[in-house]
Amino acid sequence: MLDYNREADQYDATRGGEPRATAAADAVLGLIPEGAVRLLDVACGTGIVTRRLAAGRPGLRVTGADLAYEMTRRSHARLPGSVVLADSRRLPFQDETFDAVTSIWLLHLVERPEDARAVVAECARVLRPGGVYITTVDKAAAHDVGSDVDAVLAGRPIHPAPDAAQEVHAYAAACGLTPAGQARFPGLGQGRSPRQAIGNLRRGWFSALPSGDPLTERFAARLEELPDMDRRRADPVFTLRAFRRSM
Numbered sequence: 001m002l003d004y005n006r007e008a009d010q011y012d013a014t015r016g017g018e019p020r021a022t023a024a025a026d027a028v029l030g031l032i033p034e035g036a037v038r039l040l041d042v043a044c045g046t047g048i049v050t051r052r053l054a055a056g057r058p059g060l061r062v063t064g065a066d067l068a069y070e071m072t073r074r075s076h077a078r079l080p081g082s083v084v085l086a087d088s089r090r091l092p093f094q095d096e097t098f099d100a101v102t103s104i105w106l107l108h109l110v111e112r113p114e115d116a117r118a119v120v121a122e123c124a125r126v127l128r129p130g131g132v133y134i135t136t137v138d139k140a141a142a143h144d145v146g147s148d149v150d151a152v153l154a155g156r157p158i159h160p161a162p163d164a165a166q167e168v169h170a171y172a173a174a175c176g177l178t179p180a181g182q183a184r185f186p187g188l189g190q191g192r193s194p195r196q197a198i199g200n201l202r203r204g205w206f207s208a209l210p211s212g213d214p215l216t217e218r219f220a221a222r223l224e225e226l227p228d229m230d231r232r233r234a235d236p237v238f239t240l241r242a243f244r245r246s247m
């Protein structure tokens with residue numbers, strides 16, 4: 001997993017910035033029921049989306065939580081007094097505290113299925129009856145847009161996706177959550193160029209290959225043969241799923 005304390009300085013600039021944050025927040029807000037008063041944004045990161053959730057719905061009190069200190073420091077600057085340092089598997093809130101809980105771009109990062117189950121269970125625990133949990137699913141698959149870059153990378157070994165939609169639905173059902181809607185939004189500015197894909201591949205991203213593995217370099221060599229090395233291919237389109245806690 002990335003060191004998000006080190007990533008904090010460049011996170012927004014390398015993840016689509018304000019355009020992507022706007023698209024994400026608008027899609028999330030479309031799934032939050034009218035009348036919701038308290039929202040918890042789990043793994044809020046720099047707060048770039050969290051701030052837009054707070055601004056986009058008058059009267060909605062938004063709290064952010066993140067495990068990385070440097071991320072919470074930046075999100076606190078955007079939402080003073082409304083961000084806590086917390087592990088998403090052990091949230092520091094009482095049962096039935098929030099009308100809505102979000103975890104955007106989180107579940108794909110966990111290393112074990114039991115961690116994904118724990119995150120969903122905690123989000124369900126702090127939801128009030130009738131409240132809604134909203135999360136991204138199938139993030140890695142969203143980056144496969146059918147480009148020439150994707151064609152080269154198709155044969156690489158990959159880890160099982162901890163945020164696969166089928167698995168997330170199962171985790172939610174085990175916590176008494178039922179499907180309550182879905183939405184999609186573009187990852188603006190996140191289309192991969194061949195050069196960027198080479199760099200990320202060598203860092204061990206989107207692959208089960210360790211850095212320096214000979215197979216990594218074979219994939220990199222094939223990517224170097226593609227035209228327009230610095231042209232970004234199509235943006236990914238991310239998927240949100242909403243689940244409601246029974247009354």
